[in-house]
Amino acid sequence: MKTIKYNVAKVFTNEIKNIQKVVKNNHYSMNGNFTKKCQDWIEKNLKVKSSILTNSCTAALEMIAILMNLKKGDEIIMPSYTFVSTANAFVLRGAKPVLVDIEESTLNIDENKIEAAITKKTKAVIVIHYGGISCDLDKVRKITKKHKILLIEDAAHAILSTYKNKPLGSFGDLSTISFHETKNIHCGEGGALLINNPKYIKRSKILRDKGTNRDEFNRNIVKKYSWVDIGSSFGMSEISAAFLYAQLLYSKKITSMRLKIWNYYYKTLKDLKNEKITLPYIPKYSKHNGHIFYIIIRNRDGLLKYLNKNKINCTFHYVPLHQSIAGKKFCKFGKLNKTEILSKSIIRFPIVLDHKILNFKTITKIKNHINKYFQVEENI
Structure with missing residues (x-):
C-alpha cells in the first residue's frame, strides 16, 4: 500500500481560472470582485449579518479582541484543548484566557464548567466546534445571556456544520472560520470574521482597512479617507479570494x-x-x-x-x-x-x-x- 498522507489539499479547476481573471482585471489587493463574491456566499450560506475575509483565522480572532475593547486583566473563558490562536489573540490585547475542561464525548468545552469560571472580569465565552461537531449552544447561550457577556464561536473546523439545522458561526456575537489548507475549504491561508451583532459591523471594516474609514470613502460617504482608529492589514488578497470562491462553490x-x-x-x-x-x-x-x-x-x-x-x-x-x-x-x-x-x-x-x-x-x-x-x- 502506498503511503496515505494525513492531508492533501483538494484543488479542482476553477481555482486557476479565477486567478487568471484576477490577472486580466489587474486588481490583486483586497476587497475586489472575488472578495465581495466570497463574502456574499458566506453571508447567504452561513446565515450571518456580515462577513469580512481575512488573511487567516488568527487575524479574524485578533480583530475580535480589538472589537471587544479589552482592558488588561479582562478574562475570556475558553477550553484548554484548542489551537494557540484562540488564546493568543486575546493575550495580545492584555486579556487573560481562563481555561476550562472539555467534555469527553465531543472534545468540546464542557458547558457545565463554564458558569463556575465566570467572574466580574469575564467578557466572553469562546466555544470551539472540534472536528466540525457542535457543542450544546443552547446551554452556552443561556449562560452568556444570563451574565451579559459575549458568545464567540471559533468555528475554524466547522464550515457547513450545523446546530439544530442552523449553521455554526451564526450563533456567536462574533465568530471565525478558517480557510487554511488543512481545512475542508481552503485558499492556502485565509479566514473570515463573521458578525452577527450589528454594532460591530462598521468598526470591523475600519480595523480591516488599517484603522482608516476607507470603506465609507469607497461608498462616497466621506470625501477623503483618513486614520480614525487602530487597525492592521487583516484583509485577504484578491488572488486568495479568487481561489477561495471556486472552493466555496464546490x-x-x-x-x-x-x-x-x-x-x-x-x-x-x-x-x-x-x-x-x-x-x-x-x-x-x-x-x-x-x-x-x-x-x-x-x-x-x-x-x-x-x-x-x-x-x-x-x-x-x-x-x-x-x-x-x-x-x-x-x-x-x-x-x-x-x-x-x-x-x-x-x-x-x-x-x-x-x-x-x-x-x-x-x-x-x-x-x-x-x-x-x-x-x-x-x-x-
Whole structure:
C-alpha cells in the first residue's frame, strides 16, 4: 500500500481560472470582485449579518479582541484543548484566557464548567466546534445571556456544520472560520470574521482597512479617507479570494466527499472487537462536516507509531494550552483532568479526497493493521 498522507489539499479547476481573471482585471489587493463574491456566499450560506475575509483565522480572532475593547486583566473563558490562536489573540490585547475542561464525548468545552469560571472580569465565552461537531449552544447561550457577556464561536473546523439545522458561526456575537489548507475549504491561508451583532459591523471594516474609514470613502460617504482608529492589514488578497470562491462553490460536494470517507471509517472501525477504542460521538443536535475522523485510545503512542510505520500517516493534535510554556505564563486554570487524558489519547486519521487513495477497501486495510497491532501487543 502506498503511503496515505494525513492531508492533501483538494484543488479542482476553477481555482486557476479565477486567478487568471484576477490577472486580466489587474486588481490583486483586497476587497475586489472575488472578495465581495466570497463574502456574499458566506453571508447567504452561513446565515450571518456580515462577513469580512481575512488573511487567516488568527487575524479574524485578533480583530475580535480589538472589537471587544479589552482592558488588561479582562478574562475570556475558553477550553484548554484548542489551537494557540484562540488564546493568543486575546493575550495580545492584555486579556487573560481562563481555561476550562472539555467534555469527553465531543472534545468540546464542557458547558457545565463554564458558569463556575465566570467572574466580574469575564467578557466572553469562546466555544470551539472540534472536528466540525457542535457543542450544546443552547446551554452556552443561556449562560452568556444570563451574565451579559459575549458568545464567540471559533468555528475554524466547522464550515457547513450545523446546530439544530442552523449553521455554526451564526450563533456567536462574533465568530471565525478558517480557510487554511488543512481545512475542508481552503485558499492556502485565509479566514473570515463573521458578525452577527450589528454594532460591530462598521468598526470591523475600519480595523480591516488599517484603522482608516476607507470603506465609507469607497461608498462616497466621506470625501477623503483618513486614520480614525487602530487597525492592521487583516484583509485577504484578491488572488486568495479568487481561489477561495471556486472552493466555496464546490463546498457542498467537498463536504459530501469528506462525510463519505468519515462514514467509511466509522462503519469499518466500529467492528473492531476491542474495548480500548472509542469512536467519535455525534450528538443528535449536531450535523457535522467530516472535518476530522479520530479515535480515542489509551497508551496511544504505540499504535500511532505502528500505523505510520505501515504508511498510514496518522497524527495526534494540540498540546493543551495549560501544559504549554506560554499557557502557564498567560492563562488562568485549575484541574483539567479530561483535557490531559484525552489529549494524550487521540489519533487522527487521513481524509484524502481521492477515491484511488482512500476508499472502503483501503480503510478496511487500516482496520486490519489495527487488529494486527493488538494481536502483537497481546502476544508480548
